[in-house]
Amino acid sequence: xxxxxxxxxxEPSLLADRSPExxxxxxxxxMDWIGGIAAQGKLIDRGNRLxxxxxxxxxxxxxxxxxxxxxxxxxxGYTMVKAESLEEAAEMAKGCPILNIGGNVEVRPIDTM
Amino acid sequence: MxxxxxxxxxxxxxxxxxxxxxxKAFGLQHIEIAQxxxxxxxxxxxEIWGIKGAPDNPVAWLYTVARNKxxxxxxxxxxxxxxxxxxxxxxxxxxEEIEIDLSDQNIADSQLQMMFAxxxxxxxxxxxxxxxxxxxxxxxxxxxxxAFLTNKENITKRLYRAREKLREHGVKMxxxxxxxxxxxxxxxxRTLYLLFNEGYYAAGRDVTLRRDVCLEAMWLTRLLTENPGxxxxxxxxxxxxxxxxxxxxxxxxxLQGETVLYEDQxxxxxxxxxxxxxxxxxxRSSIGHQLSKYHLEAxxxxxxxxxxxxxxxxxxxxxxxxxxxxxxxSPIAALNRTYALSKANGxxxxxxxxxxxxxxxxxxxxxxxxxxxxxxxxxxxxxxxQTALSIAKSKADQAVISKKIAKLGIS
Numbered sequence: 001x002x003x004x005x006x007x008x009x010x011e012p013s014l015l016a017d018r019s020p021e022x023x024x025x026x027x028x029x030x031m032d033w034i035g036g037i038a039a040q041g042k043l044i045d046r047g048n049r050l051x052x053x054x055x056x057x058x059x060x061x062x063x064x065x066x067x068x069x070x071x072x073x074x075x076x077g078y079t080m081v082k083a084e085s086l087e088e089a090a091e092m093a094k095g096c097p098i099l100n101i102g103g104n105v106e107v108r109p110i111d112t113m
Numbered sequence: 114m115x116x117x118x119x120x121x122x123x124x125x126x127x128x129x130x131x132x133x134x135x136x137k138a139f140g141l142q143h144i145e146i147a148q149x150x151x152x153x154x155x156x157x158x159x160e161i162w163g164i165k166g167a168p169d170n171p172v173a174w175l176y177t178v179a180r181n182k183x184x185x186x187x188x189x190x191x192x193x194x195x196x197x198x199x200x201x202x203x204x205x206x207x208x209e210e211i212e213i214d215l216s217d218q219n220i221a222d223s224q225l226q227m228m229f230a231x232x233x234x235x236x237x238x239x240x241x242x243x244x245x246x247x248x249x250x251x252x253x254x255x256x257x258x259x260a261f262l263t264n265k266e267n268i269t270k271r272l273y274r275a276r277e278k279l280r281e282h283g284v285k286m287x288x289x290x291x292x293x294x295x296x297x298x299x300x301x302x303r304t305l306y307l308l309f310n311e312g313y314y315a316a317g318r319d320v321t322l323r324r325d326v327c328l329e330a331m332w333l334t335r336l337l338t339e340n341p342g343x344x345x346x347x348x349x350x351x352x353x354x355x356x357x358x359x360x361x362x363x364x365x366x367x368l369q370g371e372t373v374l375y376e377d378q379x380x381x382x383x384x385x386x387x388x389x390x391x392x393x394x395x396x397r398s399s400i401g402h403q404l405s406k407y408h409l410e411a412x413x414x415x416x417x418x419x420x421x422x423x424x425x426x427x428x429x430x431x432x433x434x435x436x437x438x439x440x441x442x443s444p445i446a447a448l449n450r451t452y453a454l455s456k457a458n459g460x461x462x463x464x465x466x467x468x469x470x471x472x473x474x475x476x477x478x479x480x481x482x483x484x485x486x487x488x489x490x491x492x493x494x495x496x497x498x499q500t501a502l503s504i505a506k507s508k509a510d511q512a513v514i515s516k517k518i519a520k521l522g523i524s
């Protein structure tokens with residue numbers, strides 16, 4: 001088994017206008033998905049969700065507001081899992097609810113060396 | 114109470130108190146002597162009460178005799194005296210004056226300290242269960258062997274090794290310091306949780322005995338809630354979940370001694386009083402910020418006390434199982450979560466999830482798939498039940514599975 005990180009990306013505005021009921025349903029879908037991974041004994045760390053605000057410190061120590069404001073996909077959070085292969089990990093990511101709202105999941109092996 | 118009932122009853126309640134107090138006075142390395150003195154006290158009671166009838170205050174009688182026996186022992190056994198006199202708090206006085214403190218306060222403290230000692234992280238979990246059953250619950254070797262379908266020799270060996278471990282690691286009877294009380298309490302809760310489960314799920318057929326194991330585990334957990342130092346929200350949650358499970362004790366076995374599955378149980382046989390107790394402790398557990406696995410299991414237990422199948426019930430149970438698995442994976446939680454998923458979101462989704470579980474060597478996994486395929490693909494359902502039947506070890510499990518196969522009517 002190897003360790004992998006799921007990096008979730010989506011457009012922040014997509015969730016902004018949802019009703020509380022939709023948010024509740026969305027949360028339940030996330031829990032069902034993560035719970036399904038945990039039920040296989042393959043969840044390492046459910047990770048964290050990131051706030052949308054942010055700063056970027058550039059090479060000349062210039063601090064700017066995050067560039068993600070302009071781009072469509074900002075990193076919304078991460079989760080760590082284990083799987084036999086990158087293919088299997090990618091297969092697990094298929095159930096992620098972020099895909100339903102036009103986001104994506106980047107699957108990357110964690111280099112433990 | 115007649116003598117026949119009186120002594121077993123007192124043995125269950127007082128043996129642990131005498132053993133704990135004496136172990137504390139002598140030092141835990143001399144626990145066998147404490148156990149012997151406690152046993153001798155009851156032997157004497159059975160002889161004398163048998164002839165003269167029980168005294169007016171049997172408990173006080175037992176304490177007096179135990180105290181005298183302890184003093185006699187110290188006086189007689191020079192070697193023992195020399196060995197422990199250095200360690201004992203009354204070293205400057207003569208052994209005749211050793212105070213065996215059988216006050217309520219010291220009894221309660223000694224029992225709690227014994228719980229911490231037995232659940233010490235250096236003691237293997239199997240040994241913890243064995244020690245808990247003898248010392249804290251007052252079960253005899255025969256009873257333990259019967260409850261766990263093993264022989265006396267195995268249990269005796271297991272207990273001997275367990276006491277050796279206590280000595281090897283120099284475990285003491287004391288309250289853990291403030292810096293480690295949470296982790297040590299965690300270990301105590303784990304032991305009590307497993308103790309309860311041993312009673313609830315043990316393979317032995319003696320239902321009364323198994324129920325007694327559960328009741329003892331609950332009694333010990335309540336002891337933790339009665340001391341301010343150990344009365345933490347997860348302890349109340351643990352007690353709540355025990356109450357909810359125990360409420361179904363009557364309903365889960367029929368008159369023939371066969372297991373009755375949850376959905377087939379007569380909810381009129383559920384113990385309403387225990388459910389109320391469970392709710393009380395569940396409310397009591399919901400302070401603070403910590404959400405322990407006991408909280409989640411108690412919440413799952415609570416929803417199981419509501420018989421009717423509403424969408425809300427199974428959705429809630431599913432979410433609690435999701436949380437539980439995120440905190441700590443276990444095969445049984447994974448299987449139960451998948452069952453809840455089938456109730457909340459339908460069988461096809463649950464089948465897809467079940468097939469990812471990778472638990473093919475577990476008979477409950479095949480029973481679950483058999484259940485999920487029932488009504489969708491009965492041939493596959495039977496095939497899974499047959500696999501389950503071939504793996505299941507206990508007669509009770511085999512009987513349940515055979516019934517399922519017979520119901521499907523194909524073979």
